[in-house]
Amino acid sequence: MADTAIASTFHLDNGMQVVVIPDHRAPVVTHMVWYKNGSADDPEGKSGIAHFLEHLMFKGTKKHAKGKFSNLVSELGGQENAFTSYDYTAYFQKIAKEHLETMMSFEADRMTNLVLSDEDVIPERDVVLEERRMRTDSDPASQLSESLSATLYVNHPYGLPIIGWQHEIATLDRQDALNYYARFYTPENAILVVAGDITEPEVKRLASATYGQIAARGEAPKRTRKVEPPIPAARRVELADPKVEQPSFQRYWLVPSHVSAADSEPYALELLAQILGGGGASRLFRALVQDQELATNAGSWYMGDAVDLTRFAVYALPREGVELKTLEKATEAVIAKLIDDLSERELNRAKTQLIADTVYARDSQATLARMYGSTLAVGGAVKDVESWPARIDAVTLADVTAVAKKRLLPRIAVTGYLLKEEAA
Amino acid sequence: MNQLKTDAGVQASTGSRIQRVVSPMGIEAWLIEEYAVPLIAMEMSFEGGAAQDPAGKAGLANFLSGMLDEGAGPYDAIAFQEALDEHAIQLRFGESKDAIGGSLKTLIRHQDKAFELLRHALTAPHFEQNAVDRVRSQILGGIKRGANDPNSRSSKAWMARAFAGHAYATPDEGLADDIATVTADDLRGLHKRLMARSHLKISVVGAISAEVLARELDAIFGGLPAKAELAAIPAVNPAGLGELQIIDLDIPQSTFRFGMQGLLRKDDDFVAASVMNHILGGGSFTSRIFQEVREKRGLAYSVSSSLYPFAHAGLFFGGTATKNERAKEALDVIRDEIVKMASDGPTEEELDKAKRYLIGSYALRFDTSTKIANHLTAMQVDELGIDYTDKRNSLFEAVTLEDTKRVAKRLLFPGQMLVTVAGRPVGL
Numbered sequence: 127m128a129d130t131a132i133a134s135t136f137h138l139d140n141g142m143q144v145v146v147i148p149d150h151r152a153p154v155v156t157h158m159v160w161y162k163n164g165s166a167d168d169p170e171g172k173s174g175i176a177h178f179l180e181h182l183m184f185k186g187t188k189k190h191a192k193g194k195f196s197n198l199v200s201e202l203g204g205q206e207n208a209f210t211s212y213d214y215t216a217y218f219q220k221i222a223k224e225h226l227e228t229m230m231s232f233e234a235d236r237m238t239n240l241v242l243s244d245e246d247v248i249p250e251r252d253v254v255l256e257e258r259r260m261r262t263d264s265d266p267a268s269q270l271s272e273s274l275s276a277t278l279y280v281n282h283p284y285g286l287p288i289i290g291w292q293h294e295i296a297t298l299d300r301q302d303a304l305n306y307y308a309r310f311y312t313p314e315n316a317i318l319v320v321a322g323d324i325t326e327p328e329v330k331r332l333a334s335a336t337y338g339q340i341a342a343r344g345e346a347p348k349r350t351r352k353v354e355p356p357i358p359a360a361r362r363v364e365l366a367d368p369k370v371e372q373p374s375f376q377r378y379w380l381v382p383s384h385v386s387a388a389d390s391e392p393y394a395l396e397l398l399a400q401i402l403g404g405g406g407a408s409r410l411f412r413a414l415v416q417d418q419e420l421a422t423n424a425g426s427w428y429m430g431d432a433v434d435l436t437r438f439a440v441y442a443l444p445r446e447g448v449e450l451k452t453l454e455k456a457t458e459a460v461i462a463k464l465i466d467d468l469s470e471r472e473l474n475r476a477k478t479q480l481i482a483d484t485v486y487a488r489d490s491q492a493t494l495a496r497m498y499g500s501t502l503a504v505g506g507a508v509k510d511v512e513s514w515p516a517r518i519d520a521v522t523l524a525d526v527t528a529v530a531k532k533r534l535l536p537r538i539a540v541t542g543y544l545l546k547e548e549a550a
Numbered sequence: 551m552n553q554l555k556t557d558a559g560v561q562a563s564t565g566s567r568i569q570r571v572v573s574p575m576g577i578e579a580w581l582i583e584e585y586a587v588p589l590i591a592m593e594m595s596f597e598g599g600a601a602q603d604p605a606g607k608a609g610l611a612n613f614l615s616g617m618l619d620e621g622a623g624p625y626d627a628i629a630f631q632e633a634l635d636e637h638a639i640q641l642r643f644g645e646s647k648d649a650i651g652g653s654l655k656t657l658i659r660h661q662d663k664a665f666e667l668l669r670h671a672l673t674a675p676h677f678e679q680n681a682v683d684r685v686r687s688q689i690l691g692g693i694k695r696g697a698n699d700p701n702s703r704s705s706k707a708w709m710a711r712a713f714a715g716h717a718y719a720t721p722d723e724g725l726a727d728d729i730a731t732v733t734a735d736d737l738r739g740l741h742k743r744l745m746a747r748s749h750l751k752i753s754v755v756g757a758i759s760a761e762v763l764a765r766e767l768d769a770i771f772g773g774l775p776a777k778a779e780l781a782a783i784p785a786v787n788p789a790g791l792g793e794l795q796i797i798d799l800d801i802p803q804s805t806f807r808f809g810m811q812g813l814l815r816k817d818d819d820f821v822a823a824s825v826m827n828h829i830l831g832g833g834s835f836t837s838r839i840f841q842e843v844r845e846k847r848g849l850a851y852s853v854s855s856s857l858y859p860f861a862h863a864g865l866f867f868g869g870t871a872t873k874n875e876r877a878k879e880a881l882d883v884i885r886d887e888i889v890k891m892a893s894d895g896p897t898e899e900e901l902d903k904a905k906r907y908l909i910g911s912y913a914l915r916f917d918t919s920t921k922i923a924n925h926l927t928a929m930q931v932d933e934l935g936i937d938y939t940d941k942r943n944s945l946f947e948a949v950t951l952e953d954t955k956r957v958a959k960r961l962l963f964p965g966q967m968l969v970t971v972a973g974r975p976v977g978l
Contacts, residue, residue: 151586154914184835193845196835201903203910220914252848256803260851260871264700264801264973369698369800372691406619406631415684416628422691445687475635482638485657488587490918 133498134326135508138333140342141314145498145508146329147321149491155322156491157229158218159237160503162317163310165288166212166433167349174290175306177210178254178298183217184208185246187239192246195232204229212284213433214503220492223323230318230336237311238340240304247300255296258289266367267374267544273363274542275437278378282354282434313337314346317502321495354380354435361540366547375453376441376542381533383432385505392430393517394525395438395533399428400476401526402464403440407475410440413460420448420456433504438533450543461534465527473523481515568926568936571760573767579752580926580936581763584919590661590756591919592654592668593927597749598780599645600724601717601862602740606731609724613689613732614740615643615650620681623670627681630667639664641671647718648861649931650744655920658757665770672745673773677734686729693726700805700871700972703797707970708807708867711795712788718863746778747771753926755919786863787811791966796975804877804973808855808884809867810966815859815932821945822953823857823961828904829896829954830887830962831855831868836903838887843870849880866961877975885964892962895955909943 133147168175186192199206204221219229262268272287279285289295318337320329357380384392403410403426414421424442440461442453487493501511569581603610619634619641621627634641637660642653652672656664696702706721713719750771754763791810813820824832831839831854843853855868872880896904916922929938971978 149586151584152913152917154917193835197903200833200836201906201910203907203912203914205911205914220917222910222914249846249848253844253851256849256872257851259801259803259873260805264803264805264871267695371694371697405635407628407635412628415688419680419684419687422688443691446690475632479635479638482657485587486589486640486655489589489591489920492917 133508133511136326136330138313138338140338140340141346142337142340143317143502144329144333145317145319145502146324146326147319147491147494147498148325149321149494150323153223153323154220154491155223155226155320155324156218156220156495157226157233158216158319158495158499159233160214160216160317160319160499161310162214162315162503163347163349164211164213164215165286165290166283166351167310168283168286168290169306171294172298172302172306173286174254174295175298175302176215177289178251178295179303179306180208180210180215181250181254182242182247182303183236183240185250186241187235188241189235189239190232195236198228198232202228210288212288214500216499216503218495226320226324227332227336230332234336234340237313237316237337240307240311242300242303244300247303251295251298254289255292258292258295261289262287263292266365266370270363270365270376270542270544273365274376274378274540277361277363278380278437278540279354280357281352283351284432284434284436309347312343312347313340314343317499319495319499321491349433351434358538360537362543363540364543364545366545368547368549370544370546372443373450373546374441374443374544375450375457376439377454377457378540378542379438379533379535379538380435381428381438383434383436383504384430384510385433386435390517390521390525391529393521394529395428396430396480396518397473397476397521398526398530399426399438400480401468401472402426402461404476404479409460409464410442410457414442414453414456418456420445420453424457431500431504450545454541458536461530465531468523468527470523473521473526477518477521480518484515566940568939569760570936571763571767573764575768575772577747577750577752577767577771579754579763579767580930581753581758581760582755582922582926583757583759584755585757587919588658588757589919590656590658590664590754590758591923592752592754593920593923594652594750594752595927595931596650596745596778597648597931598744598778599649600647600720600722601783602744602781603717603720603724604736604740606728607736608720608728609689609722610732610736610740611645611650611744612723613685613729614737614744615645616685616689617677617681617737618643618671618675620685621676621678622667623674625670626676627678630670633663633667637663639667641667643671645722647722653920661758665766669770669773672771675741677737679734682732682734682737686732689723689729690726692723693729698799700799700801700803701869703799704805704807704869704970704972707795707797707972708809708968711790711793711970712809712968713786713863714789716786717783718786718860742775743779746775748777749780750774751927751930753923753930755923755926783862788863788865788968790968791963792968794969794971794978796978797970797972798974799972801973802873803871804874804880804971804975805869805871806881806969806971807867807869808881808967808969809865810961810963810968812857812864812866812961813859814864817864819953819957819960820857820859822949822957825901825904825908825946825949826891826896826954826958827855827857827866828908829900830891833904833907836907838891839868839884842883842887843880847879847883849876849883853884874974875976877971877973878977881969881978885967888962888964888967891958892964895951895958898951901949901951901954905946905949908946912943
């Protein structure tokens with residue numbers, strides 16, 4: 127056990143950070159490169175460029191023709207993909223360990239040598255527009271979530287969808303992608319995470335021979351984001367569509383993230399989300415689904431891994447015939463009651479679950495690599511991942527009730543209703 | 551060639567480590583002992599899922615799978631959930647057309663409690679009326695959420711047409727009218743019929759010895775009835791081939807499902823068909839359909855085809871979604887690729903690359919204890935043999951160009967696809 131999931135980190139001479147997470151159960155490695163830029167770093171009027179570029183990174187480079195990297199990964203039996211979030215973009219392959227250097231060499235190559243032509247860019251933009259049609263434009267529930275975020279954030283770019291607004295995606299071109307690429311795809315802005323059957327000296331040698339050959343740019347690009355002001359108003363968003371058969375109620379609040387908070391409030395928020403709405407024994411589920419029989423499902427979530435002020439949400443789906451207003455009132459009552467009578471037993475149950483999740487994570491290379499990568503990409507450190515269980519364990523009952531009382535106020539919440547539009 | 555050596559190494563680290571554990575009562579489980587992480591993953595499958603739903607009770611097996619953790623043994627629904635949470639035990643039940651499945655994951659320090667809770671859920675679920683009504687409302691809510699979801703609509707329409715008159719025609723979650731009539735006695739009846747030792751497959755991966763597991767198997771599963779009472783399900787071939795059905799939905803995209811007769815898992819051509827399908831539409835970035843539909847034309851974000859070997863029917867089945875204005879173009883491109891594959895088959899180079907991927911990726915697919923246990927269970931259900939992990943890659947290696955051409959001709963009849971489209975497709 128001692129050799130599992132103890133990560134180490136170092137920097138290459140060009141400023142690229144490297145994290146190594148040994149897991150010797152099978153001769154396999156997960157190789158990831160994280161860039162510390164996501165949709166919240168899209169230039170104004172260019173929403174979706176981070177995600178669009180992620181797609182375009184699978185086109186060719188000066189050294190390797192289009193498709194060569196993906197075909198090679200496939201021939202070697204590997205798996206690959208990429209994803210874009212608000213604060214980061216990441217690329218990964220899972221492959222037999224002897225191919226790690228090859229993966230590094232291709233991934234390092236596309237950090238600097240990307241070549242884009244209109245023949246590649248234009249059809250790929252259509253692919254992204256189809257992706258948006260599939261994920262958002264054909265689904266009223268997704269459209270409401272998009273509207274809720276756009277309403278919660280009046281100034282900060284977390285209010286923009288990761289995939290971008292349709293009309294802006296439609297204008298993104300080759301030059302936009304190349305400009306963005308030149309700004310952010312640099313060694314100082316990248317983090318290499320290797321999990322698997324490998325040691326730190328091996329990774330150091332291979333990474334130096336590949337990523338280490340990329341010239342430093344001098345300094346990492348700065349994230350320049352507008353700051354979200356405190357909005358002293360409750361806001362309500364309603365989306366009514368004839369396609370909605372199952373209405374829903376959601377409420378969002380602006381809360382500190384692990385990175386933006388100076389204190390341990392985020393750990394209390396993690397526990398609050400678990401106690402309030404994490405599963406079948408949670409407060410919301412018990413009250414709304416089991417005891418009062420108002421809802422078919424209810425829960426809450428907290429997006430703690432973020433650079434700036436982030437989201438805490440509660441949601442409930444009404445049973446047939448129950449008004450959303452009734453659910454809203456019942457949800458407020460559940461939060462008020464929790465502040466009043468939270469028990470040590472509930473807190474301990476939530477701690478046990480969150481801490482156990484870190485043990486379960488050790489069963490999956492990919493999960494471990496993502497835990498470290500996402501923490502570092504938003505500005506955390508390796509020690510933040512490793513001290514996480516202890517920080518969770520240190521949260522007191524008073525911490526949780528205090529954060530609920532301070533943050534989950536109806537008068538500054540953004541409330542969303544998804545409704546069926548009845549035929550006129 | 552370098553790579554083939556690795557494959558052999560990975561196989562040796564899993565295949566030869568599978569132990570057949572048989573309890574004193576004769577309950578069998580396949581086990582891989584793995585002590586690197588202090589947890590145990592157990593996966594189980596009871597033959598007979600949604601296809602066993604009685605007439606007029608479509609969705610009963612799914613309903614049953616949702617009731618097992620809603621109060622069992624000495625625990626009421628809330629106490630059961632709290633006991634799981636307090637020990638960070640993950641216990642889930644689900645169903646497919648052909649089976650009810652269970653999945654347990656626990657830290658070893660809570661294994662006694664985990665096995666106890668699993669035993670109660672399997673052998674002594676309560677089916678209390680208020681829990682039945684609560685789960686019913688959740689199922690009805692799920693049916694409503696899917697009511698205008700284009701993927702759900704298109705798939706359901708496809709299955710309803712292809713298997714009209716057969717148990718496979720109705721969606722696993724059932725029909726709202728039927729769900730409304732389900733009683734606690736219906737659930738008890740199906741529980742007694744399906745959840746028995748005779749058609750049960752169990753796999754375990756994790757920090758537990760064969761000796762301890764053998765003992766625990768009797769404690770957990772020993773209280774189940776010895777013999778399941780399964781209704782005979784007739785073999786069925788998809789109908790409606792050559793038809794196109796449009797489901798009008800006011801959305802900007804057309805969501806397609808297309809398919810035709812496929813193969814059962816035990817068919818001698820199944821491995822060759824898997825390789826052929828990988829080249830045609832199974833392998834993401836590399837497949838012909840993906841290249842033509844997405845890479846060259848930007849018609850869709852997602853497009854693929856698969857083989858679905860149900861217990862009593864085999865399907866070749868695929869899907870995509872493209873904007874309404876280009877719906878006809880997308881379908882034409884997919885049809886063209888199927889025509890080409892049927893007439894000419896793959897090239898030697900494509901075959902070689904596909905085999906390399908399918909062989910090299912086999913071991914990489916199983917990167918968590920749960921995924922490994924799941925695969926061991928599938929090996930038992932499909933009767934592939936305990937040595938399958940050792941011989942599997944040589945089965946793929948043996949597939950020839952002739953095999954793939956023959957199987958393409960045997961399966962692919964582009965004029966005989968059943969196609970469903972949800973949206974407002976133009977030109978179809």
